Amino acid sequence: MAKLKGKEMIKKRTLSLQKRKALIAYSFLIIPVLFYLAIRIVPALQAFLMSFTTSSSSAFTLENYQKLIHDEVFWKSVKNTLLYVVIIVPLQMLFGLLLALAIERVGGKLKWFYRVVFFLPYMTSIVAISWVWRLLYDPNSGVLNEILVKLNLPTQEWLGSPSTALISISVVIIWQMMGFCMLLFTAGLQVIPRQYYEAAKIDGATKWQTFWNITFPLLNPTIVFLAIIGVIQTLQTFTQIANLTGGSSGGGLGGPLNSTMSVVVYMYNEGFREYNLHYAAASTVFLFILILIVTLIQFRTFNKSYKL
Amino acid sequence: MKAKNFSVAKIIINIFLLIGIVAVSFPFVWMILSSVKSTADFYSFSFWPQSLDFSGYKFVFEKTDFTRWYLNSFIVAIVVTFSNIIFCSLIGYTLAKFRVTGMKLIFLIILSTMMIPTEMLIIPWYVFSSDFQWVDSYWGLIFPGLMEAFGIFLMRQFMASVPDDILDAARIDGMGEFKIWLRIAMPQVKPAISALAIITFLGNWNAYLWPVIVTNTAKMRTLPVGIAMYGTSDAGGIQWNTIMAMSSLTVIPMIIVFLIFQRQIVEGIALSGTKG
Numbered sequence: 001m002a003k004l005k006g007k008e009m010i011k012k013r014t015l016s017l018q019k020r021k022a023l024i025a026y027s028f029l030i031i032p033v034l035f036y037l038a039i040r041i042v043p044a045l046q047a048f049l050m051s052f053t054t055s056s057s058s059a060f061t062l063e064n065y066q067k068l069i070h071d072e073v074f075w076k077s078v079k080n081t082l083l084y085v086v087i088i089v090p091l092q093m094l095f096g097l098l099l100a101l102a103i104e105r106v107g108g109k110l111k112w113f114y115r116v117v118f119f120l121p122y123m124t125s126i127v128a129i130s131w132v133w134r135l136l137y138d139p140n141s142g143v144l145n146e147i148l149v150k151l152n153l154p155t156q157e158w159l160g161s162p163s164t165a166l167i168s169i170s171v172v173i174i175w176q177m178m179g180f181c182m183l184l185f186t187a188g189l190q191v192i193p194r195q196y197y198e199a200a201k202i203d204g205a206t207k208w209q210t211f212w213n214i215t216f217p218l219l220n221p222t223i224v225f226l227a228i229i230g231v232i233q234t235l236q237t238f239t240q241i242a243n244l245t246g247g248s249s250g251g252g253l254g255g256p257l258n259s260t261m262s263v264v265v266y267m268y269n270e271g272f273r274e275y276n277l278h279y280a281a282a283s284t285v286f287l288f289i290l291i292l293i294v295t296l297i298q299f300r301t302f303n304k305s306y307k308l
Numbered sequence: 309m310k311a312k313n314f315s316v317a318k319i320i321i322n323i324f325l326l327i328g329i330v331a332v333s334f335p336f337v338w339m340i341l342s343s344v345k346s347t348a349d350f351y352s353f354s355f356w357p358q359s360l361d362f363s364g365y366k367f368v369f370e371k372t373d374f375t376r377w378y379l380n381s382f383i384v385a386i387v388v389t390f391s392n393i394i395f396c397s398l399i400g401y402t403l404a405k406f407r408v409t410g411m412k413l414i415f416l417i418i419l420s421t422m423m424i425p426t427e428m429l430i431i432p433w434y435v436f437s438s439d440f441q442w443v444d445s446y447w448g449l450i451f452p453g454l455m456e457a458f459g460i461f462l463m464r465q466f467m468a469s470v471p472d473d474i475l476d477a478a479r480i481d482g483m484g485e486f487k488i489w490l491r492i493a494m495p496q497v498k499p500a501i502s503a504l505a506i507i508t509f510l511g512n513w514n515a516y517l518w519p520v521i522v523t524n525t526a527k528m529r530t531l532p533v534g535i536a537m538y539g540t541s542d543a544g545g546i547q548w549n550t551i552m553a554m555s556s557l558t559v560i561p562m563i564i565v566f567l568i569f570q571r572q573i574v575e576g577i578a579l580s581g582t583k584g
Contacts, residue, residue, distance in 0.1 A: 018408070024485045025406035032395045033414060036455050040421045043432035050431065099328065102321045110322070116570050117329050120336070123566045123573070126514050127532035128555035131539055132339045135548055141350040143338060175332070180577070187578040225581065236425055239516040239532075247540025264427050264517070272521055277431050284428040291425055 051282035064282035074283065076258050077266040080166060081290075084237055084262060087170045088177070089230040093223070095174065096181020101215075103182070104189055115186065119179040126176065130243035133172045134159065137244075159244055162259035169244050169260055173237065181226055188222035189215070231294050235287065238264040263287050339559065343552035350548050364549035365557075373526050374554060377534035383446060384519075384530060385512040388453040392508045393501055395455045400463025401489050405475065415464065422457045427517070434521055444524045453512055459504050462580060466500035467493060503576035513562075531558055 052060050068074055103114045121129065136142050137158035145155040158168045192215065200210045241260050246253035253269060254261025261269075263283060271280025345354075346361035368374045403415045433452055434443075442448035470493050478488045494501065519530045520537075529537060535554050539546060566573055 021406055022408040025402050025408050025411065028398055028402040028406075028485075028489075029414065032399050032455060036399075036418065036421075039433075039452055039454070040424065040429065040457070041417070043429040043436075044421070044424045046432035046435075047428045050435075099325075102325055105321050106318065106325065114325055114329070115574065116567070118332055119574060120563060120566065121332060123510070124336075124559045124562055125532060125535075125555075127516055127535050128558040129335065131535065131551050131555055132335045134539075135342060135552065136335060136338060138548075141353065141548060143353075143355070146353050146355075175335075179332075180581075183574060183578050184581045187582050222582075232425075236427060238427075239514075242516070242520075243536050243539070247546075267427055268517070268521075271431055272434075277435065281428075281431045284425065284431065287425055288423075288428050292423060295423065 047281045047284055050278050051285045054278050055276075064279045067279060068282050068286065073258055073261065074263075074266055077254070077261040077263050078286075078290075080258075080260060081235055081237070081262045083166060084170060084173075085231055085234045087167065088173050088234050089227060091170075092174045092177040092230060093181050093226050095178040096183075096226070097185050097219075099178065099182040100185035100189060104186065115183070118182055121176045122179040122183075124176075126239045127243050129176065130172060130240050133175075134244050137168055159260075160256060162257045165245070165256060165260045169240055172240055172244065173234070177230070177233075181230075184222055184226055185219065188219045192218045228295060232291055235291055235294065236264055237262045238268065241265050242268070263290070336559065336563075339552050339555050342548060343556045345549050345552075347547070347549065361549065364547070364551075364553035367547070367550045368553050368557065372534070372538060372554075373529070374534065374557070376527055377529050377531045378557075380446075380449070380529065381513055381531040384449050384453075384515075385509050387446075387450050388512045389505050389508045391454040392456055392459045393505055396459035396504060397463045397467070397494060397497070397501065398489060399455070399460050400465075401467045401493050403460075404464045404467040405470070405472070405493070418457050418460050422461070426452075430518060430521060433518070437522060443522055444528045446528075448522045449519055449528070449530065452518055453508075453515075456508065458580075459508065462500060462504055463497070466497040470496045499576070499579060502572055503580040506573055506576040507580050 051064055052062070054061060054063060099114075099118055103111055103118075106114065136144055139145055139155070139157060139160055142158070144158065148155050156164055159165050196214045196218075197210065200214055205213070241262055242253050242265065245255050245260050252273070254265040263286065267280045267283045267287070270276050270283065341355075341357060342350075343364055344360050344362060345357040346359065346363070349358055349361075399418075403411050429452070437443050437448050442451070474492060474496075475488055478492050479485075483492070514532060515530070516532045516536065519533045523529050523533055526534070526537075535551065535558065538554065539551050
């Protein structure tokens, strides 16, 4: 009897302890989680709802989407956004990797100096630095055309011509992002065990073989991470485009001739210049789906486990 | 380290890196040079300023709300950073350390919101900001950033590694649960907190899309919005020396702060990247 009572008492006590724990956990969470719901989850659902209604009536309609898929400018912005991704993501990762490997190879005291300098662009204000690049690119006051003249090369329109504007913007983004990639590749390189390289040396592997058979596969987690982050960020490109195009040099954001317009710039123009918020919401739903698809594809294709 | 001093390969790599350094730092040099040029130097191109002309800086401080923008950016970034440190670590700690029903579900829901692009939330934010008259106010600038999914995720990962024993020991000593989080758990994850602080501050200091939408008057602009608005809506053509003065005043302090805290910042960003 006494034994049973003791057991029950322990059970009761653990139960009340468990209850107490739950109570503490919920009281810690309730306010922040409700706030989080209010600023993240409710608005997301609201954006969906808005995209299926118009400002004049709250009845369900596909009008916004129909307008969206028939708008050439929208498709142009989708095409541009994908172009940004294809140009920017591989190049910023390639430069980041080359820098990380080169700096690792240099070693010694210079290592930290190089790292800090190449990382600087990532640390600086995107808007401020976009204006600096805008001056560099300026056809009249810019230094780039001046250099081309000195080298007897034909001058370029840079941001002023539809054929070069998108690439010019991509250069700015790569310039700013490659330091971030370098930093993460450096961190990735540092966790590769030294023994692998020593074993490869004993086996007489060349530097090239060592890189492709040891370094590259072991960097796989970093590569996957940077690819996903890079694609998602690039799909959302806005600030650089907004500050490198538009304004007093003529035309709206995403110019010339919509050649640099991304989906987010399109959303901004439609939502906050034309004040067609419901229509703009439809374009953000499209962006959401795009990001979702890309993330899923990347998880599938990159997550193959490499064998050593 | 191996005593393999000056190989040819190393010299070539150093040359390659030095060229890279010139390419990376040139825009900064150009920014500073241009900020002290006179308007004439922009009409007829000259590499060096013909004479030191500080009229750009003068204009910035006398004719624009630049100092106010600086203050606004600072207020927003500080409040948001502080809020993220408190709330993300509290949520992360609770989700990691209290094994009670519902924790996994809450974590999954928060995690899944990382997939939602901010752009999608901006339109509803704007709608209810206008309804509640939050447009053009500090609260309007601040509220979307107060808690970030990534911060919660990061803190949960680190809080999970805090040993249960020390938390239980504090409980036996009769310490309150709130105090245990603040005094025992928080100091255990200091590197993660400084990483979170750095990326949150940086992200908000640079934020552009939401601030440009939610601010109307010049007084409420943040630094990026102020610079962009000055540049794009200026009717008489772009005043390059003024914009470069603004850019220099924005970028140079950031570089100085970065150089002072370089180790913490570099390690913090690497940490949030590798654990994230």
